[in-house]
Structure formats: C-alpha cells, structure tokens
Amino acid sequence: MTEPTLQSRPTTRFSFNPVWVVPLLALFVAAWMLYQDWDSQGPQVTIVANNADGIEAGKTKVKVHNVDIGEVTQVRLSDDFEHAIITIDLHKGSDKLLRQDTKFWVIKPRVGTAGISGLGTLLSGAYIEAEPGTDGDAKSQYTMLAQPPLATADDKGLRLRLVSKDIPKMTVGTPVHFHGFDVGHIEDVNFDPQKQNITYRLFIRAPFDTLVNDAVQFWVTPGLAIQSTSKGIAVKMDSLETLIAGGISFGTTEANAVGKPVKDMTSFTLYGSKEQATDNRYTQAIPFIFLFDGNIGGLEAGAPIEFRGVRIGTVQQVPFQGISIRDWSATMLNPVLPVLGRIEPQRLSNISTGDDMNINDWHQLLDNAIKRGFRASLTTSNILTGSKIISVDFDTHAKPVSKQQVAGFPVFPSVPNSFDNLGQKFSTLLDKLNELPLNDTMNSLDKTLQSANDTLNTLNRVSKQIDTLLAEPHTQQLPEQLTLSLQDLQRTLKTYQEEGAVGSQLQKSLGTLERTLNDLQPVLRQLQQKPNALIFESNAAPDTIPSKGEQ
Numbered sequence: 001m002t003e004p005t006l007q008s009r010p011t012t013r014f015s016f017n018p019v020w021v022v023p024l025l026a027l028f029v030a031a032w033m034l035y036q037d038w039d040s041q042g043p044q045v046t047i048v049a050n051n052a053d054g055i056e057a058g059k060t061k062v063k064v065h066n067v068d069i070g071e072v073t074q075v076r077l078s079d080d081f082e083h084a085i086i087t088i089d090l091h092k093g094s095d096k097l098l099r100q101d102t103k104f105w106v107i108k109p110r111v112g113t114a115g116i117s118g119l120g121t122l123l124s125g126a127y128i129e130a131e132p133g134t135d136g137d138a139k140s141q142y143t144m145l146a147q148p149p150l151a152t153a154d155d156k157g158l159r160l161r162l163v164s165k166d167i168p169k170m171t172v173g174t175p176v177h178f179h180g181f182d183v184g185h186i187e188d189v190n191f192d193p194q195k196q197n198i199t200y201r202l203f204i205r206a207p208f209d210t211l212v213n214d215a216v217q218f219w220v221t222p223g224l225a226i227q228s229t230s231k232g233i234a235v236k237m238d239s240l241e242t243l244i245a246g247g248i249s250f251g252t253t254e255a256n257a258v259g260k261p262v263k264d265m266t267s268f269t270l271y272g273s274k275e276q277a278t279d280n281r282y283t284q285a286i287p288f289i290f291l292f293d294g295n296i297g298g299l300e301a302g303a304p305i306e307f308r309g310v311r312i313g314t315v316q317q318v319p320f321q322g323i324s325i326r327d328w329s330a331t332m333l334n335p336v337l338p339v340l341g342r343i344e345p346q347r348l349s350n351i352s353t354g355d356d357m358n359i360n361d362w363h364q365l366l367d368n369a370i371k372r373g374f375r376a377s378l379t380t381s382n383i384l385t386g387s388k389i390i391s392v393d394f395d396t397h398a399k400p401v402s403k404q405q406v407a408g409f410p411v412f413p414s415v416p417n418s419f420d421n422l423g424q425k426f427s428t429l430l431d432k433l434n435e436l437p438l439n440d441t442m443n444s445l446d447k448t449l450q451s452a453n454d455t456l457n458t459l460n461r462v463s464k465q466i467d468t469l470l471a472e473p474h475t476q477q478l479p480e481q482l483t484l485s486l487q488d489l490q491r492t493l494k495t496y497q498e499e500g501a502v503g504s505q506l507q508k509s510l511g512t513l514e515r516t517l518n519d520l521q522p523v524l525r526q527l528q529q530k531p532n533a534l535i536f537e538s539n540a541a542p543d544t545i546p547s548k549g550e551q
Contacts (some may be wrong), residue, residue, distance in 0.1 A: 054126030100136020158209035214260025
C-alpha cells in the first residue's frame with residue numbers, strides 16, 4: 001500500500017493596492033490639520049458682563065490696537081440670571097497679554113461728555129477691545145468694563161485720589177483744568193458709605209503732571225456761578241464744556257508757593273470753590289464768640305471779619321449752636337445773639353516761608369488790643385443784597401470790659417455800629433420833640449397875634465377920631481401950638497396904621513408869621529402821629545386814574 005504524499009500549500013503574497021493611497025493621504029492631512037489647530041489655539045478666557053449687547057458667538061472679534069487676537073465662541077446667562085457669561089478663545093501667544101490688570105470693554109457707538117466714539121462699528125459691528133496688563137498673574141475670568149477707559153496703560157501721566165464730602169457727585173470723564181487748560185479727567189468714581197465720602201481717581205496727562213505738587217489744591221469749577229458777596233453779586237462763567245458737565249481745577253492759592261513732587265495715588269481734598277480752598281490754608285486760628293444785641297440778618301457763615309477793610313478772620317456759625325440762646329439771654333439785661341468766628345493771623349503773614357508770629361503772641365496781642373478799646377460791630381457791606389460782615393476797630397469811647405467765656409470760647413466785646421448809634425440819637429431827639437408842649441405854644445401864638453391885631457384896630461379907630469376932631473370948627477380955634485401937636489400926633493398914628501410905614505410892615509410880618517404857623521400845623525400833627533416821618537417817607541396816596549370823559 002502506498003503512503004499518501006503531502007502536497008505543498010500555495011504561498012500568499014501581500015501586494016499594495018494604489019486605492020489605499022487616497023484615504024491614507026486624507027487621514028494624514030486631517031491629523032495634520034488637527035495638530036495645527038491644536039497648536040494654534042491660545043488660552044480660553046471667560047468675561048462677566050452686565051449685558052451682551054452687540055456681542056454674538058462666532059462673529060464678535062477680540063482686538064488689541066485693532067489687531068485680532070481672538071473670537072467670542074459662546075454667550076450664555078449666569079446661573080443666577082444676573083450677568084452675561086462670554087467665552088473667548090484667544091490665539092496662540094495671546095497668553096502673554098493676560099495679567100491681573102488686563103481690561104476688556106466693548107467698542108460700539110457712544111455719545112458722552114468726551115464726545116462721540118465708536119462710529120466705525122456701525123457697519124462692522126461691535127467688538128471687544130482688550131488692554132494688555134502689566135502686573136500680576138493671568139486669570140481665567142475677568143469683568144467687562146461698563147465704559148471704555150479714558151486713559152490706557154500706555155498713556156503717560158499721574159493718577160491722584162480726591163476726597164470730597166458735601167459736593168454733588170461728578171461723572172467719569174469730567175475734565176480737570178489748570179488755568180483753563182484741559183490737562184486731565186476723572187477716571188473712576190466711588191462712594192464710601194462708612195465715611196460718607198465720594199472718592200475720585202484723576203488722571204493728569206504728561207507733561208502736565210509736573211504741575212502737581214504737595215502745595216496745590218483742588219476745587220470744583222462750576223460752569224455758571226452766581227454768588228452774592230459782601231462786594232456785590234459775582235457772576236462767573238467757564239467754558240461751554242464745563243457749563244454742561246462741570247469740572248475740577250487745581251493750582252496754588254498762595255503766591256510764590258513752592259511744593260514737592262507727589263507720587264501716584266496721592267490723596268488730596270476736593271473743595272467746593274476756590275474761596276474754600278484758600279480759606280483752608282489758614283491752619284492757625286483764634287476762635288471767639290461775638291455777642292450782638294441787634295439784627296444779625298444778612299450775616300452768614302463764611303462772611304469775612306475785617307479790620308479797616310483788611311480781612312483778618314472768618315465767620316463760622318450764625319448763630320452759634322453750642323449754647324441755648326434763652327439761657328444766655330436770661331443773664332443779660334438785653335437779649336443777645338451769639339456768633340462763632342475766628343481770627344486768622346496767617347492772613348497777615350507769609351505762610352509759605354513760615355514768617356508768622358507764634359499763636360500765643362497773637363493771643364497776647366489781641367488781649368492788649370481789647371484793653372485799648374478793640375471792639376467788633378456789625379456792618380452792612382452791600383446795601384443791594386443786605387449782606388453783613390463783622391468789622392473790628394478801636395473805639396475811643398469804649399468802656400473797659402472783663403474777660404468772659406461762652407461754651408469754652410472767649411467773648412470778643414462788641415458795640416453798636418455808627419448807623420445804629422445815629423438812629424438811636426435821632427429817635428431820642430424825636431422823643432424829646434414829641435414831649436414839647438407844641439399845642440400850648442401854638443395857642444399862645446394865636447392869642448398874641450389876635451391881641452396885636454386888636455391893638456392895630458384900636459389905633460386905627462383913634463386916628464380916625466382925631467381926624468374928625470381936627471376937622472371940627474371949634475378945634476380950628478385952638479391955639480396954633482395945640483394944633484401943631486395934634487397934627488404931629490396924627491402923623492404918628494398914621495405911621496402905625498395899616499397904611500403907614502410901621503403899621504404896614506408890622507401887618508406884613510404878622511401875616512407872614514400867621515401863614516408860617518398855619519403851614520407848620522400839618523407837619524406838627526404828622527410828627528405827633530409818626531415821630532420818624534422826617535427819616536422815612538410816609539405812604540404816598542395812590543395815583544388817581546383819570547376816567548374817560550363823556551362825549
């Protein structure tokens with residue numbers, strides 16, 4: 001039997017099919033594209049915004065200096081539905097722009113105090129502008145700015161901090177002026193609820209930042225200010241921009257003041273006016289209580305205290321609230337009103353050089369002056385507005401006074417002003433004139449005139465009787481000497497008659513006196529009813545309106 005033989009198996013050979021070239025090539029290209037896309041991707045950033053107005057996923061670009069650095073990939077609401085969450089994919093290498101102080105804001109058309117901006121986005125659409133940071137590490141989440149910053153990190157200048165309390169809030173972008181030139185603006189506004197202060201962050205552009213030193217002061221520049229002062233009504237108007245949005249000015253309020261440079265974020269106080277900033281320079285003051293027994297209407301806080309026209313102090317409180325007026329007046333013969341003021345010796349010295357007397361020396365100087373008759377009085381500085389000031393000067397007739405204190409403050413002795421003294425003297429004169437027996441005097445004059453008139457009538461009758469006697473026949477037979485005597489007597493009597501020289505002159509004088517007394521009677525009656533009628537004009541009768549005549 002024959003054994004079976006093993007047959008050899010056929011050999012399988014691998015052969016490359018050109019058809020596989022296409023999918024392999026497509027797979028390689030896809031992998032390469034995936035690698036390129038992964039390699040070109042930058043960091044992903046989340047931005048929290050109040051709203052997503054004008055922002056669309058896949059369309060809104062992120063730019064720095066108008067160069068694309070990324071794109072918005074997602075826009076959604078936060079979990080509490082209070083904010084918009086915007087996801088941004090940045091290009092590779094953009095991670096160097098991300099720091100702690102990196103800022104993002106939306107560029108879109110805006111109209112504000114700084115003008116109109118973002119008009120270029122009307123056609124291209126809104127985009128997100130980024131300002132590269134320079135401090136700190138990168139973050140994965142940032143907060144969108146509500147407004148574009150007016151100054152970027154590339155702008156050179158100086159940033160300051162202003163603190164105000166009783167001044168209305170000003171907005172971001174409000175200009176800062178130096179002698180009328182726009183040199184900066186407000187960057188940020190905040191409010192401290194604990195201290196109840198408004199804080200501002202200012203940016204002063206270079207090279208104007210060199211104007212700021214520790215000797216300058218900041219005050220509000222109103223666009224239009226109308227103020228009634230002791231010198232009259234002052235009207236101040238700044239630029240049109242300041243008229244709309246207000247402004248802040250700074251400068252030195254003292255001539256030849258030299259200050260030292262300041263660092264970033266140095267704090268200054270913001271005053272309501274340049275006058276307030278000027279008054280704040282005087283740190284040394286001597287407080288006094290002024291007691292006035294007259295009308296203090298027209299005297300306001302901030303009014304000057306003057307010595308012969310030179311300001312030496314400031315009124316602080318009218319009236320002074322530190323004491324009870326009723327309690328104080330109970331100890332005085334006449335009620336008085338207290339006013340708090342202060343004497344500021346630095347107004348009479350050079351503050352910048354320190355060329356001023358010691359405050360104790362000023363205390364001694366004022367005490368000696370008060371002993372010599374240094375007194376205060378209220379003076380009307382402006383008749384039109386009725387504003388008053390406190391005027392101090394030496395009174396030669398001042399009585400010696402002893403030192404007094406009210407609520408811990410020394411009392412500055414006061415006297416009535418000259419106008420009040422004149423009024424008191426004239427009132428006393430009118431009172432004495434009113435006490436005179438004018439009615440009895442007028443009646444006596446009337447009786448005297450009537451008696452003189454009766455005497456003249458009697459003389460007239462006697463003269464006529466003598467004429468009749470001389471004309472009779474038997475009178476003609478009297479001796480010639482008697483006749484001559486009678487004729488002389490007749491001539492004498494005729495002289496005293498009304499037609500005679502003496503009689504006519506006396507009659508005229510009596511008539512003039514009678515007319516004068518008649519004219520004085522209405523004046524005397526008016527003085528009895530109103531003693532001050534010689535000073536103040538009586539109420540005039542209303543003008544009579546003529547009626548239309550009948551035709």
